[in-house]
Amino acid sequence: xxxRQKRELFYGLLFVSPWIMGMLMFVLYPVLASLYYxxxxxxxxxxxxxxxxxxxxxxxxxxxxxxxxxxxxxxxVFALPLxxxxxxxxxxxxTVKVRGVTIYRTIFFLPSLLxxxxxxxxxxxIFNGEYGVLNFALSKLGIEGPNWLAEKxxxxxxxxxxxxxxxxxxxxxxxxxxxxxxxxxxxxAELDGASWWHKARHITLPMISPVIxxxxxxxxxxxxxxxxxxxxxxxxxxxxxxxxYTMYLYDNGFxxxxxxxxxxxxxxxxxxxxxxxxxxxxxxxxxxxxEGG
Amino acid sequence: MFTKHLKTxxxxxxxxxxxxxxxxxxxxxxxxxxxxxxxxELTITTWAxxxxxxxxxxxxxxxxxxxxxxxxxxxxxxxxWITYKSxxxxxxxxxxxxxxxxxxxxxxxFLASRGVIHDLTDKVKNDPELNLKNYYPVALDICSWxxxxxxxxxxxxxxxxAYNKDLFDKAGVAYPKPDWTWSxxxxxxxxxxxxxxKDGHTDQFGCWWIIREDVMLSNxxxxxxxxxxxxxxDTPAFIESVQWVRDLTWKHHAxxxxxxxxxxxxxxxxxxxxxxxGGPWNIASxxxxxNFRWDIVNTPRGKKGNYKVTGGLPxxxxxxxxxxxxxxxxxxxxxxxEKAQRLQAELGIAVPxxxxxxxxxxxxxxxxxxxxxxxxxxxxxxATFPAHGxxxxxxxxxxxxxxxxxxLDKVDTTxxxxxxxxxxxxxxxxKAALERNRRGS
Numbered sequence: 189x190x191x192r193q194k195r196e197l198f199y200g201l202l203f204v205s206p207w208i209m210g211m212l213m214f215v216l217y218p219v220l221a222s223l224y225y226x227x228x229x230x231x232x233x234x235x236x237x238x239x240x241x242x243x244x245x246x247x248x249x250x251x252x253x254x255x256x257x258x259x260x261x262x263x264x265v266f267a268l269p270l271x272x273x274x275x276x277x278x279x280x281x282x283t284v285k286v287r288g289v290t291i292y293r294t295i296f297f298l299p300s301l302l303x304x305x306x307x308x309x310x311x312x313x314i315f316n317g318e319y320g321v322l323n324f325a326l327s328k329l330g331i332e333g334p335n336w337l338a339e340k341x342x343x344x345x346x347x348x349x350x351x352x353x354x355x356x357x358x359x360x361x362x363x364x365x366x367x368x369x370x371x372x373x374x375x376x377a378e379l380d381g382a383s384w385w386h387k388a389r390h391i392t393l394p395m396i397s398p399v400i401x402x403x404x405x406x407x408x409x410x411x412x413x414x415x416x417x418x419x420x421x422x423x424x425x426x427x428x429x430x431x432x433y434t435m436y437l438y439d440n441g442f443x444x445x446x447x448x449x450x451x452x453x454x455x456x457x458x459x460x461x462x463x464x465x466x467x468x469x470x471x472x473x474x475x476x477x478x479e480g481g
Numbered sequence: 482m483f484t485k486h487l488k489t490x491x492x493x494x495x496x497x498x499x500x501x502x503x504x505x506x507x508x509x510x511x512x513x514x515x516x517x518x519x520x521x522e523l524t525i526t527t528w529a530x531x532x533x534x535x536x537x538x539x540x541x542x543x544x545x546x547x548x549x550x551x552x553x554x555x556x557x558x559x560x561x562w563i564t565y566k567s568x569x570x571x572x573x574x575x576x577x578x579x580x581x582x583x584x585x586x587x588x589x590x591f592l593a594s595r596g597v598i599h600d601l602t603d604k605v606k607n608d609p610e611l612n613l614k615n616y617y618p619v620a621l622d623i624c625s626w627x628x629x630x631x632x633x634x635x636x637x638x639x640x641x642x643a644y645n646k647d648l649f650d651k652a653g654v655a656y657p658k659p660d661w662t663w664s665x666x667x668x669x670x671x672x673x674x675x676x677x678x679k680d681g682h683t684d685q686f687g688c689w690w691i692i693r694e695d696v697m698l699s700n701x702x703x704x705x706x707x708x709x710x711x712x713x714x715d716t717p718a719f720i721e722s723v724q725w726v727r728d729l730t731w732k733h734h735a736x737x738x739x740x741x742x743x744x745x746x747x748x749x750x751x752x753x754x755x756x757x758x759g760g761p762w763n764i765a766s767x768x769x770x771x772n773f774r775w776d777i778v779n780t781p782r783g784k785k786g787n788y789k790v791t792g793g794l795p796x797x798x799x800x801x802x803x804x805x806x807x808x809x810x811x812x813x814x815x816x817x818x819e820k821a822q823r824l825q826a827e828l829g830i831a832v833p834x835x836x837x838x839x840x841x842x843x844x845x846x847x848x849x850x851x852x853x854x855x856x857x858x859x860x861x862x863x864a865t866f867p868a869h870g871x872x873x874x875x876x877x878x879x880x881x882x883x884x885x886x887x888x889l890d891k892v893d894t895t896x897x898x899x900x901x902x903x904x905x906x907x908x909x910x911x912k913a914a915l916e917r918n919r920r921g922s
Contacts, residue, residue: 203491206498229915232570233595246911317740318682335740340889426739427885442567443874445591 222451230448243452256436264411267351275355279362300356308420365399394477524579528565538828578801593626598797619863620834624795632797633816636831639789646774648755670735673755687735688756697722699783712905
């Protein structure tokens, strides 16, 4: 290494040192500490006591833990694919050249700008069984709406429906990727007599598949970590019907002060997300089309 | 050229980092260095509610103390109620505990069991300036754990029932009598429940929501046994209490059902419910804001009398304090001196924990409703939650699942409570084993 290279390395390290220090102190250390605490009985005010895999074994016999896992997957299995389907469909509709299309695009994007708390309060009103606008609309169609958030069987579907409110972000990304699909492909397909469905199935979807894959990965991470909306809207109720994984993790860590147990939960969640991402990546090799090869 | 600019930007970032964090590091590595010689700084943690009024009251009280004690200055660490416990525990864990701390009631056993707050039993008993008999008995209960005193009480708060006199008059229903029972409550609530436009939807409820613990305790029932080692929510008295609340809501529909309570605001304030559980913390705003005539009455009597769930504010001294004597002086001022108790009463926060001062200072306050004397009369008979135990939050969370199902009218009350009893007992057994493990026994 020349003197000049050494000097550049020194300056480089010096200039990124504020970030490195922040990362070491506020990311790496807590991550490693949580790994250690996951093997400890740690009630925060007492010294952590090493118990090996005790917390992990306890979790496997904890029915509330399994309930929260089930709830989280229930939510993810419906919210994520449906969210992707809705946003792709909307994006495709918004590429149709009609008057005022930019206004429609803005309208679909606007809701996703709303802060989480305001959104939760708004939906509390929409879902109100007695006075909510949703049940009012259903009543006009002759349907008696359920007591959404107050019913054990309806609280989760309500949260899934609410999750579609934020598809605007995904729609914008799909819109951008749809602009990149070469028009010549559609023209060639039209010459061959392809229908709208065939063009969508054989051109549009393969061409935007890398973006769908990106949204899928982000969606897996996001839906498995859902916290704020159910925490504000239902607090996990009724009867733990909307107690999500991260909420139970939070309860253990900050309400019951079982930080070792909560740390074990955090690591299990990390492993689940990692595995699902790896699976998605593996599958993507077969189904995702990259233009560059 | 680019490299040169990059270097300038880089140096700027490093300097900015040092300028930002350097002073913070200096201050927090030696917090006493800005304090004048001979003066002690005491840190106290308090919580603030949604309004700034509470914070201002505390500042006034602290100013009064500092005027009397120029050798002490107080640093008040405010935290919102919802994150208070986390903040306090973080301070203890981070070895920067406050000298004194307000405590949420269920936190006291936990902190006492962890040995991070001072056992004040002997100190207080040997203090000639302090007569514990001046306190309401329940006020000392909320500061105690395993018969030792870990703090002093500043104020007390228990539920009362507020009622809308206009709605009572409109319905031609007599106001509740001070010695009323839960049966009277049901009868009155039913009389005040109205569907004025006959559309099948209730326009006015007899009462807003019910504090289930009051019903249970006045009926001689509680979730846990005396030493908090076993669940007792399958006893006949407990089942009867829960069934009463369920019937009030579903059979008589005199209180809103769960779906009718979601996000629709407070029906009492909107004159859509004739009665409402409330406490001293409501009085100032209700006196100011309500545009109807109202008064209060004690909660109804059950088989075991008028047992009121009591809250209050214990203040404790941290074991990590370097200024115990100064902290104790402040504690006595906040919780025992007439000046502080008067300030907090007059500024409308809460009822003093001292019996003599509650009558002398709090009762004559003009903001109080007419029957406040009946409320104060009952305070000598108040009792705190019988047994919290160390795992109260988990026990409560487990019970709430059953409560939710019962209040959704989906399950049989008796069977569900038996199931919860079993679940809570399993949970307590597991927790007890963990606690033994922690102690290494």
